[in-house]
Amino acid sequence: MSIYNSLTTQRILSIDALRGITILVMIFVNELAGVEGVPLWMKHMPADADAMTFVDVVFPSFLFIVGMSIPFAINNRIVKGDGLFQLQWHILFRAIGLLVLGVFMVNAETGYNEAAMGMSISTWSLLFYVCVILVWNVYTFDNKTFKYILRGIGVVGLVVLAFIFRGGEDGTETLQPQWWGILGLIGWAYLIASMLYQLVKGNLIGLIICFVACIVFFIVGKMPSLQEIDVLAWMKGQTGHAIHTLLVLGGIILSLLFFDHAKPKSILRRSVEAFLFAAIMIVIGFFLRPYYQISKIWATPTWALYSAAICTLIFIFLYWLIDIKKVSGWTGFFRPAATNPLLTYIIPFILMHLMSILHLHWPSELHRAPVGIVWSIVFAVMVMMIATGLNKLKVRLQL
Template identity: 65%
Template sequence: MNHGLTTQRILSIDALRGITILTMIFVNELAGVQGISAWMKHMPADADAMTFVDAVFPAFLFIVGMSIPFAIANRKAKGDSTAQLQGHILFRTLGLVVLGVFMVNAEGGYNEAAMSMPIALWSLLFYAGVILIWNVYTTPNATLKYVLRGAGIVLLIALAFLYRGGDDGAGHMTPQWWGILGLIGWAYLIACIIYQVSKGNLAALFGAVVFCLGYYAIGRTLNEDSGLQVLFSQGGHASHTSIVLMGIILSIIFFHGKGKKDNRRFAEAAVYTVILLVAGFLLRPYFHISKIYATPTWCLYSAAACTIIFSFLYWLIDLKKQSAWTTFFKPAASNPLLTYIIPFVIAALMHLLHVSWPDVFYQGVAGIVWALVFAVAVMSLVTVLNKLKIKLQL
C-alpha cells in the first residue's frame, strides 16, 4: 500500500502547506477590515461563488490528504504494527477534535459572568495546556515528559469543568460545529480508514469521492420530514472527507512507484484537474458553489485549484530546484499546529489586557498591509519558537 513512497519530506508539499498557513493568517486578520473588495472576503452562503479566501480551508484538507500516504508509509517503515498505526490515527483524531471543540467554545456560547475567570484567561490556560500536552520534548528525562503532559491533561479537564454556557450559565461545553480543527480531524479519520481499506487503489478512491459527494447530494435533496434525513445528516463531513481523498489521489498520481516519468506525472495531474473541473461544472446547476454549505462544486473546484498549484510547485521546487525561497515557510510547515494557534493566543492576551490594534489597521489599504505584516510576523515568530524547542505534534 505504500506505493514505493519515500519516507523523506516532499519540499513541494511543505511549501504548499506553508503558503496555505500564511494565507490563512492573512485572511483571518483581513476578516475584520472594512472597505476592501468583495474578492478578499468570504462569499455569502447563497452567492454561488468563491474567492481565494474560501479556498483556504479546503487547501488544508487537501494537504492533509496528500500527507496521509507518506505518514502511513513512514509509520510502517518505523516498524509500527497495524494496531499501533490505528492507535496513532485515533489519538491524532482525538487531539484535533478536542482542540476544535475547545476553540469553538471559546469563540461563542460561553457565559463569562457564570465562569470563575474571564474567557480570555480561560483561553490562554487552554493554549498552555495544549503546549504542555503536544510539545515535542527533547529532554531525555522520560519522567519529566510524562509529568508535563499529565499536567496539561489535568489542566484541560479542569477548564472543561469550569466552562459555563447558555443564558443561565448552566450549560457546559458542546461540540457546536466542531471548529476547524475538529472538522479536519473527522475528515482525516474517515479518509485514513478509506485509504487503508482500499489499499490505495485509485479506482476505489475515486469511487469513495463519488460516494461522499453522492451522500451529500442525497442529504440535500431529501425532504426535511423524511425519515431518511437522519441517515444523511452528515453531508458536511462527507464533503470535507472527499477533499482529503482528492488530496490522497494526487499524492498517488505524483508519487506512486519508483521511476515514474515526470511527463506522465504532469499528464495524469492535468487529466485529473480536467475531471474535477468538468464534474464541478456539471454539478453546479444543482449545487451552487458555497463554502458555508460545503457543496460538491466547492469541493471539486477547490481540489482542482490545489492540484494546479501543487503541480506548479512540484515543477519549480522538485524539478527546477528553485527552493531557496521556501526557507521562510519551512518552520511553519513543520510546526503547523503552533502556527495555527498563535494568532488566537495573541488575541486572547490582548483581550485580557484590554488592548487593541489602532483602528487604522482595520480600514482599506492600511488594513490589507497590516494583515500581511501580521501574517509575516506570526510566521517569523514560529521560527523563534522552533529554536526555543517549542514544537507541537499530534
C-alpha cells in the first residue's frame, strides 16, 4: 500500500502549538461556563443569535486540527507497514473509542439514577476514567502479557459499568447515546473524513469536492420539500455530521496546501494559497448567511466556514512564527497537552468527580466575575501542569 502524499515524517511544531492552544482555551471556557456575570463575548451565543464569539470557535478548532493530523497519521501507518485492512481497523478502533467515551461522559451529565445504580455518579465516573486510562494508556514496559492484562481489566470494567448504569425516574433506562457528546461528534467526523481522504487517495481537488459536498448535503437535508421523500428524509438528522466533517476536511486541505511537497512550492506561495482558502470560505459563508445564520448549536455551514477560516489564518501566523522565524521556545508549555490531548481533556472531569466524592467545593467567589475569570485562567494552566506531571509518570493516553 503506497502513501498518498509527500509529507514530512517529523512533527510539525506549529500544528502541535495550535492543538495545545486550543486545549488550553477549551479548558478555560469550560470552567468559565459556570461563572456568573461574565461578558457576552466570553459565552456561547444562543442558537438563534446569528453570531459567534471566540468560545464558539473552540470546538471547530479541535475538529480542524484533527483534520490537519489525518494525512500525517495515515502516511505514518502506511510507512510502518500497515496494509489496507490494518489501516481501516486502526481508524475504526479510534472512532469507536471516541464514540464510547462520548456516550459514557454524556450519560454521566444528566438522566442518571444514582439510587438504581447503587452508587453515586461521581464514583461511577471515576471508575470509568480509571478504565479509560487502563485501556488507552501508552505502556512503556516490555512485558506484553501485563499490558494485555491491564487493558483487559479496563475493557471488562467498561462493560461492567455500562451494565451498572441506570437512568430515568424509575431507573429502568440503560446506557444510551442521548447525544454523542463532544468526543463522539469528533469520532464520527474523524471516521467519515478519513474514509473520504482514502476514497479520493489524498487528492486535493477530490477533497475540495468532498468539502463542497458537505455544504450541499446540509442544504439538501434542510429542504422541507425533500424531507417528505423517504429516501432523503434521513439526511435531516445527519446535517450536523456533514458540517463537522467539513471542518475536519478543511484541516486536511490546509495540511496538504502547506506540507505536500509533491510539487515544489515556495513558502510564500503556500501561505498565499492558504490565505486564499480562508478568503474563499469567508466569501461562501457571507453568501450563505442570509439563508443559514451563524449558529454553533445548529451546526450551520456559515459557522463552520467562518470557524475554519479563522483556524486557517491563525495557523498561517503560527507557522510563520514557529517554523519560519523559529520562535518556538514558548511552545514547550503546550507540548504535553498537544501530544496527549485526551488525557488533558478528561483531567477537569476527574477533578470534579473526585472533589464531589471528598465533599470538597471551590469557594463561591470563584464562580462570580471578575474573580471567576481569573480563576478560569489559573485552572486551565493548572490542568496543563497536571498533564505535564502525569506525562512524567508515564501516563499518556492514545486512541
